[in-house]
Structure formats: C-alpha cells, structure tokens
Amino acid sequence: GQQVMQIPQYQHVQEGEDFTTYCNSSTTLSNIQWYKQRPGGHPVFLIQLVKSGEVKKQKRLTFQFGEAKKNSSLHITATQTTDVGTYFCALYTGNQFYFGTGTSLTVIP
Amino acid sequence: DSGVTQTPKHLITATGQRVTLRCSPRSGDLSVYWYQQSLDQGLQFLIQYYNGEERAKGNILERFSAQQFPDLHSELNLSSLELGDSALYFCASSVAPQGPGELFFGEGSRLTVL
Numbered sequence: 001g002q003q004v005m006q007i008p009q010y011q012h013v014q015e016g017e018d019f020t021t022y023c024n025s026s027t028t029l030s031n032i033q034w035y036k037q038r039p040g041g042h043p044v045f046l047i048q049l050v051k052s053g054e055v056k057k058q059k060r061l062t063f064q065f066g067e068a069k070k071n072s073s074l075h076i077t078a079t080q081t082t083d084v085g086t087y088f089c090a091l092y093t094g095n096q097f098y099f100g101t102g103t104s105l106t107v108i109p
Numbered sequence: 110d111s112g113v114t115q116t117p118k119h120l121i122t123a124t125g126q127r128v129t130l131r132c133s134p135r136s137g138d139l140s141v142y143w144y145q146q147s148l149d150q151g152l153q154f155l156i157q158y159y160n161g162e163e164r165a166k167g168n169i170l171e172r173f174s175a176q177q178f179p180d181l182h183s184e185l186n187l188s189s190l191e192l193g194d195s196a197l198y199f200c201a202s203s204v205a206p207q208g209p210g211e212l213f214f215g216e217g218s219r220l221t222v223l
Contacts, residue, residue: 042111043152045213088151090212095165097142097212099151099154101151
C-alpha cells in the first residue's frame with residue numbers, strides 16, 4: 001500500500017517558537033492535503049496542494065509541496081497554545097485517502 | 110460543526126458482541142468514508158461508499174461490514190468484537206465521488222470493548 005511517512009511524531013515547543021512537520025511519500029503525488037486534529041476532537045481540513053513547488057499561506061501557517069511532488073511540509077511561525085493538536089498529511093490515490101502518522105504538537109506556555 | 114453526524118458518541122460492550130455505528134453525511138455529500146483511529150495511532154482507512162455503492166476498501170476486517178442507504182446515511186457493523194477493536198471510529202463525507210475533495214469528519218464514535 002501507499003507509504004506516507006510523517007516526521008517528527010512528537011514535537012514540544014515553547015510558545016512563540018516555530019514548528020515544522022514533514023510528510024514524505026515513496027511515490028509521486030498528484031495532491032496532498034493537511035488536517036488538524038485537536039485533542040479529543042476530529043480531523044479538520046486545512047488545505048490542499050496540487051502543484052509542484054506550490055506554497056500556500058494561512059496566517060501563521062505555511063504549506064509547501066515539493067518540486068518533485070514527493071514531499072510536503074507545514075510550518076507554523078510563532079506558535080500559540082491554540083496550535084496544539086495533531087497535524088496529519090493525507091494523500092489521495094487509488095480511490096483512497098491515505099493519512100500520515102501525524103505529528104503531535106505540544107505548545108508550552 | 111462539520112455537518113456530519115455520528116451516533117453513538119460512546120459505546121461500551123463486551124468481547125464477542127456486535128455493534129452498529131451510524132453516520133449521516135453533510136447535506137449534499139454523496140461519499141462516505143469510514144476510518145479507525147486507535148490510541149495514539151493514525152487514521153486507518155476502512156471503506157468508502159458513493160451514492161450507495163462501495164467505492165473503495167481499505168484494511169477492513171472480515172468481521173466488519175458497512176453499507177450506505179438510499180437516504181445516504183451509512184452504517185458500520187462490527188461483529189465478534191475483540192479487545193483490539195477498541196478505537197475511535199470516524200465517518201467523513203465528501204461531495205466528490207472520488208478525491209481529492211475535502212473530507213468533513215464527524216465527531217467520531219468511541220468504542221470500548223471489555
């Protein structure tokens with residue numbers, strides 16, 4: 001099946017520090033999505049990337065799709081306590097959405 | 110509120126039993142996906158339905174089955190339950206028959222098998 005590696009698995013940061021999670025695929029992707037799941041909550045869609053080298057920003061969040069379309073990253077600038085949660089990348093192939101293992105972000109006030 | 114409704118929110122049952130989880134997709138969404146999330150685990154795709162037809166199947170056990178009804182709600186049936194089936198089961202809906210449209214997740218049904 002499709003392999004989607006996401007690193008790191010856990011990240012603790014001080015409030016105000018930056019945070020980055022990476023998603024790597026063994027194959028070329030047609031698209032990638034990012035979701036956030038707050039503790040005790042359900043995944044919520046953040047964004048979708050489809051173009052090689054695409055960069056999209058949402059306030060303090062920056063999403064990037066690799067030039068080879070095999071990897072993607074999510075960068076949060078100046079983390080806040082509201083950023084706490086698990087961030088998943090997801091790719092669609094073969095009629096299935098494959099989710100990465102997720103990166104759990106803890107923000108220390 | 111995603112617009113996706115899942116019931117029950119919590120369920121506690123014993124090994125060997127059978128349970129049914131229910132999902133009502135967002136109004137207008139024809140695709141329903143089921144995912145299993147175990148403790149500290151990612152989202153494991155189980156099965157997808159589109160407009161009543163099975164569209165894709167993931168790592169769904171033979172003890173599990175699902176269906177989507179004419180009114181587009183879906184049910185996931187889990188039988189001969191084992192301790193390892195304890196997990197959070199999410200339903201998600203999408204307007205598209207195939208991806209990569211946005212998935213809207215329900216709040217999940219937490220199953221505990223004792």
